[in-house]
Amino acid sequence: MQVSLSENGGLAMHAINRMSLLVAVMILGSTPILASDTEPSCCDFGSFTWSVSGTRTDLSGTADEWVFSTPEAEGMDGTALAEGIAEIRSLASLHSLLILRHGRIVSETYFNGENATHSYEIASVSKSIMSALVGIALERGYIESIHQVVSDLLPEPFEQAGSTKQRITVRDLLTMQAGLFWEPTAPLDMISLQHVVNDVVAGPLTYGAGVRFNYSTGLAHLASAVLMEVTGQTTCEFASETLFSPLGIAPEYWGQDADGVHTGGWFMYFTPRELAKFGQLYLQDGEWNGTPIIPSSWVKSSLSHQVSFDPFSGYGYWWWLSSYWDAATNITYQIQSARGGGGQMIYLVPALDLVMVTTSDHAYQGTNVRFDSEGFLQIVVIPAILDTP
Numbered sequence: 001m002q003v004s005l006s007e008n009g010g011l012a013m014h015a016i017n018r019m020s021l022l023v024a025v026m027i028l029g030s031t032p033i034l035a036s037d038t039e040p041s042c043c044d045f046g047s048f049t050w051s052v053s054g055t056r057t058d059l060s061g062t063a064d065e066w067v068f069s070t071p072e073a074e075g076m077d078g079t080a081l082a083e084g085i086a087e088i089r090s091l092a093s094l095h096s097l098l099i100l101r102h103g104r105i106v107s108e109t110y111f112n113g114e115n116a117t118h119s120y121e122i123a124s125v126s127k128s129i130m131s132a133l134v135g136i137a138l139e140r141g142y143i144e145s146i147h148q149v150v151s152d153l154l155p156e157p158f159e160q161a162g163s164t165k166q167r168i169t170v171r172d173l174l175t176m177q178a179g180l181f182w183e184p185t186a187p188l189d190m191i192s193l194q195h196v197v198n199d200v201v202a203g204p205l206t207y208g209a210g211v212r213f214n215y216s217t218g219l220a221h222l223a224s225a226v227l228m229e230v231t232g233q234t235t236c237e238f239a240s241e242t243l244f245s246p247l248g249i250a251p252e253y254w255g256q257d258a259d260g261v262h263t264g265g266w267f268m269y270f271t272p273r274e275l276a277k278f279g280q281l282y283l284q285d286g287e288w289n290g291t292p293i294i295p296s297s298w299v300k301s302s303l304s305h306q307v308s309f310d311p312f313s314g315y316g317y318w319w320w321l322s323s324y325w326d327a328a329t330n331i332t333y334q335i336q337s338a339r340g341g342g343g344q345m346i347y348l349v350p351a352l353d354l355v356m357v358t359t360s361d362h363a364y365q366g367t368n369v370r371f372d373s374e375g376f377l378q379i380v381v382i383p384a385i386l387d388t389p
Helices: 078-088 125-139 170-174 196-202 217-231 235-247 272-283 296-302 373-384
Strands: 094-101 104-110 118-121 268-270 307-310 313-315 320-326 331-340 344-349 354-360
Touching: 078 094, 078 104, 078 373, 094 118, 094 272, 104 272, 125 170, 125 217, 125 235, 125 268, 125 272, 125 296, 125 331, 125 344, 170 217, 196 217, 217 235, 235 272, 268 272, 272 331, 272 344, 272 354, 320 373, 331 373, 344 373, 354 373
Parallel strands: none
Antiparallel strands: 094 104, 094 354, 118 268, 307 313, 313 320, 320 331, 331 344, 344 354
8 A cells, every 4th residue: 555755846725716714723622614605616726736745725614514522422531532642742743633433523633733724645545535436426327337347438448458457347446356556656746647547457467357456556546537437527526526515525636647537546635524524424324414425335335345354354445444352341343444655544433433534744654653543543542432332
């Protein structure tokens, strides 16, 4: 899941029409960000240069409907949480840590000068968002089945491909079993790179289609090209219509290659609260405010073992699966996660009705000061829950 990153210059703020917005730096219990009366086009980002440590300011007023509570009111030990957060407060790599219980934010902490209005490049968390879009496209009939071959949906890149590549299915993309390998390298701004989709398909086969897990970001980019082909919209436009707007979120930036294909598995910018909304949506079986957004059957399949690495961990449809045995209660908890390089994470613990979100500085990826987010979830957050089943 590692991506090679390097700094490519300063952060350029994108232009947004009619920016009228009251924002507030968030700490637990403070006033939510208020939405603007007029919202900019979700997919109108303007020019942008990626920076390894750069953030973008959320000016759209999205993800502001949260209910805030206290750990104690939601069956958690607030003192234990506060002590755990105090232990990590000095980490230079951390940007944010959000903990949700029963659909309410019980702890929201920002580090190193960051705040609730800052969005981050979420790296491979984007793949889990792409998974949701594929599920929506299936429900709407743009894709017949996860077993449909990709070459039927996206013929041109496969015209010169061999028969093995032409047997790659949508499911093979979602489970990282297509046998193709392609990863982006710096600069992450793809606008200068042409024919990326063709390059992904033309790459060497490491395994036959459907044979073995082989992590490749290029597969999610193929899925983005498929959505663009079958819907007649850009992937961002389709996402805005079917997922982002109904959920009340909007990316602060989403990269494209030179052919107009939005990056399928990286280079999206969201705030921690927006990521928390996406995680909570999955915890609620794809429903938000009583309205189904993602088919519940798709959520269940995405968070189920489609590929097993061992008895305790595996992979769904662009979601990671693991488990944690709590020695104090002798209970094993299933954990589902959307994971992004550099420390961008969404964790779900369905049995505890729990969501945890972290964002971090990409510059610290692979260093010894990187935040062990899953360890924090297991050692601090889960044991802080007092009303375990």
